[in-house]
Amino acid sequence: MQFTGTDRYVAPPDLALAVNAAITLQRPLLVKGEPGTGKTELARQVAASLGMPILEWHVKSTTKAQQGLYEYDAVSRLRDSQLGDARVSDVANYIRKGKLWQAFAAPERVVLLIDEVDKADIEFPNDLLQELDRMEFHVYETGETVRAAHRPVVIITSNNEKELPDAFLRRCFFHYIRFPDAETLKAIVEVHHPGLKPRLLDAALSQFVALREVPGLKKKPSTSEFLDWLKLILAEDLAPEDLARDPATMLPRLHGALLKNEQDVALFEKLAFMARRQGR
Incomplete structure (x- = not known):
């Protein structure tokens, strides 16, 4: 699989090389550049070019890394227990799968976009290190371990609003999208x-x-x-x-x-x- 751009996206040779290198190394591709240079659209076009589904996780200032894995809805479970709902007996009914879980559990290889990672708290990238590295995580409420059936192509974008941790950068293949000539x-x-x-x-x-x-x-x-x-x-x-x-x-x-x-x-x-x- 080689990405060369699409009929809707002009990819300079250095950008196409970076995408293909990240896929070969099985590392996340960290893409930086001025706002409006096509970082987010790159992930969509990589998915279209390689014939893969895409999952998009748009990071906000309040986003926590745990949300990408799963969230346990304890409030809904408590409410259902008070109402005598039979679903309460299975905690799995109250686990909401995040984008990483969806990518890991997908029946085919997908492109996972983690968009504007620098918007979140400085600890956000560090909190995802192990999951992105090992492609697995543990669900404490159910005792199960979720492993990636197919390693997703991970594309992470940043607008350079804040510095990212060195440990996170070491695990990524980096590319800066220069303003086009x-x-x-x-x-x-x-x-x-x-x-x-x-x-x-x-x-x-x-x-x-x-x-x-x-x-x-x-x-x-x-x-x-x-x-x-x-x-x-x-x-x-x-x-x-x-x-x-x-x-x-x-x-x-x-x-x-x-x-x-x-x-x-x-x-x-x-x-x-x-x-x-x-x-x-």
Whole structure:
């Protein structure tokens, strides 16, 4: 099994190599990169390319590692015992399987996405070390040990919001998704907006790259935001000439798709003001 990308996902050679290396080593693939560079979508496309089902575990700030294994619903069991429910005699009725358990118990090999692992508490990655390493865990309430019938392809994403523990990093194959170059961006655009007129694409790409290179931006626009901007440009039927920045603000047309906070909008307005002063 070799991942090379799909007709819906342009995978640069280094990214495809990282995916295949992680599969060969049977280690989790830890993917970092700017938000909007396709980290989450990568797992979905790996699953589609290799013909595997996918299980997605989206981590939040309140997520605990135990939730990925299972949760014991003691409250429901107590309530049922008070109501005389016969299910109370079997504790297994109150065990809720987490995403890791589902992946381990799947009848075929699956892709397991652990999305935005850095959102959780710093202990979260460490708490999963043994389970991801040995591909098994113990259920204390029932006394059973759950082992992976088929070792899942594990893809873990991080937005670099916090440092991950060294012990966790040692067990992963790491890849950083760099921001795509102009040619790769054009290939990505062709996937999402096929047949785009070259002059319009060149004008949009030139404005987008120039905007990303402005010093002092708090949040540089991402690939996904560039695609959203192009979608609006096509919906408005704009010509290449329409994409020139407004001299009064130095902002491009429909800039709300690219700039997502008031500090960055104010930065361009400040640049426009300074340009006008220098032009006097």
